[in-house]
Amino acid sequence: MKIKSISFKLGLWFSTIFLSLLLILGFILYGVFTNFFTDYIEQDLVAKGNNHAQNLEKQFTKSTINHAIQMEQGVSTKILITNNQYQIISSSIELDEDIIDHIFLDKPISTGQVIENDWKNHEYIVSVSPVGENQGYVYMYYPSSIIKEIIFVMSLLSFISSLGIMLVAFGLIGILSRVFTKPLLTMKEATLKMAEGKYKQKVPIHGRDEIAQLGNSIQTLGEQLQYYEESRNDFLAAVSHEIRTPLTYIKGYSDVLSKGIIKNREEQEEYLQIINKETNRLSFLVNDLFEMSKLQTGKFELTKEWTSINDIMEKIISNLKPVAEKKGLELWGELEEDLPLLYVDIRRMEQVFYNLIENGIKYTNIGGISVRSFSKRDLIGIEIKDTGIGIPQNNLPRIWERFYRVDSSRTRKTGGSGLGLYVVKQIIESHGGTITVKSTENEGSIFTIFLTIDQENKSRRNR
Template identity: 60%
Template sequence: MKNNVGITLKIGLLFSTIFIGLFLILASILYGVFTNLFVDYIKQDLQVRGNNHARIVAESPNKETIGHVIEMEKGASTSVLITDIEQKVLASSETPDQDMDNHLVDKGSKETARVLESDWRQHKYIITISPMKNNTGYVYMYYPSKILREIIYIMNVLFIVSGLGILLLAFGLIGFISQRLTKPLVIMKEATNKIALGKYKQVISVKGTDEIAQLGNSIQILGEQLQYFENSRNEFLADVSHELRTPLTYIKGYSDILAKGKVSNKVDQENYLNIINKEASRLTFLVNDLFEMSKIEVGKFELNKEITMINELIEKVVSNLIPAARKKGLDIKADYQADLPEISVDLERMEQVFYNLIENAIKYTINGQITIRSYLKSDFVIIEIQDSGIGIPSEELPKIWERFYRVDQSRTRKTGGTGLGLYVVKQIIESHHGNIIGSSTENEGSTFTIFLKL
């Protein structure tokens, strides 16, 4: 759980830092825009009102008009001050203070309508000047900076309060999102820890179709495959032990009898010797499969190719297996294309391929026949080995090339085998840049087709 908090905290801090940074940037931009717009509005308003007052007084320069202008500003937050051309104060809506006096222009200077002071942070007023027509005087307008500072202060408070509210909401949302993001990762971490301890089959309940869900699904599939290979390995070790023990028992038992001279009948002696030879051959094939698999696994599988007639190689294997077929009452039918071109293969390993495939056909065929064909098609020499045996269920067919795979444990016990034969066959064929495919109908038979490129 400690790691969970750690990654959640890290993601939360990352998102929070990014969010706070963006919020501060946005807040500063909004603050600057609002302040500038508001100050510009005040300056424009002061200038417009000052110009209007200057026009009215210039059109009718008497005390009544000036008094009317002063009365208009007395009820407003702004102040007005009117002077003649010599900067003598004619009237003011309030008693001029030091800051107002300091911003009066010099006597005799010719002024245009403009903003005299806009620094509301350092000065008491925002001030504009509007000259009257014919240079008869000036109208000064004052907006108290205190009001503006209060408005800005309130705006800052609102920004801070709303910002804190948004931050709290964001932290809650970020915490929720980071928790949602890290929870599947924690589930996967716990599952991989269990897999590392040998508990391969794990259920990872991660919903969705995104990358995290796909990762969870991949880990679950990996665990299932590891469990499958672990079960296969255990079964393989048990089967290898059984396969080794049985022929060794026969060999030891019958050799002991012969060595002790307990059998004087030549027929019995020959039978015992045949049994010993048969069991020794069985051990040889088993050891060869294991040896080939080990070389495949460590990447030391090398070929020693020679030019050969493939029909002759098939016929050699068939002639050696005919006695086993006849013993079960099976016929082996050969249909070879006579004019097949020579091809380059590793004779020993290709012989192993044909032994494995034809022996399998004999093992799993109760009655009927085994047909072996060879023919040329396009740039390929094609060899088919077809039997009328018990067949392979369609759902099991794609798995027969896997290491240690046996279609049915019960029939494996009856016929022998470690699930390595077809795996080794496929590796040998593919190392020749060829291909092998299998087709089967349950209770009708199987066909294995080899494609060897010229």
């Protein structure tokens, strides 16, 4: 069966690591304890043998030998005493072939030492200590069975302790894995709801670690998706309105003209002007949509050439001046002479200035719009200032976003898709420039553009 629970996988993974480490630690402790215990027994055995040998060296008689044998009665260790010819004088241990084999030494010794410590394969650990100058030998024996029993008991206790530790650890791992995976499951539920279209989700995860950051990112993503969804819906509603209104005018007046139900030539001219105006309105809307599409798909390309920025602005001012005058507004330019040429996409720059100046005309009822060009160090600046209704301060940071409109009601009055300023900003930034805005409600707005003059531009000055 395929395991799907991440908490189970995490718990299994941690448990495997913990169990492996516990086994490794157990083997290490087993080796350390065994070596330490057997070393202690060997040293104790040699010390006892040396002690008996020193006593026998003073008086190597039957009474002292019997005394040594009696001292080892009722204790774990056993003793065997031989002369210098390895003949057994006395012993507290039952003799067998293994014991007899250990009596004969390969070479004489001058100090006590262990001659057998393989407790796993032999019945005793054996040490030998010489008595005086070649008087005899004292053999000490420690039963291997005692070592095995002690190590078995210690291993059993270790196993039981380890089992208890494992059970507690597995319980803690299970709890911790659930604690660790709970935020992930919460984020999973949030993303599933987002997939259903419920973008704005609250992800209750606190802290500053990576999981908390991921939760905050998902929550922020949901808020952004919700915003774009609402903006898209508003945009579609606005575009539908923007398209429906001119189409209604065009269809209505074209029907009147096609049926010939007009009173005079002046009325015909009026209808044709309305159709032309609404056609232009549709054309601007479609152009904004087309530009946005190219920006989104990465197909936005610039066709640059050397030109005077003043020439572009004079053309736009000339084209829009009648529109401003029709509304009772002034439109004028204050253009600094002898500015260096710029390497720009002329059509795109016309689109920028046309959009900004037309916006100024749309949202200005009294006063006018001024267009100023100037040089500032290695920059050429263009300032478009109006005396219109202005933009609220809390809306200023968002006017460059796609589909964003400051006020839907005023947009319906003036028209607009919420794409113009987004496209303007993209065009300016694609030329390496910047655009900023300052605005005060009921006083007007100032849009300022800065474009860089490079060394080649400077060399073209006054050409």
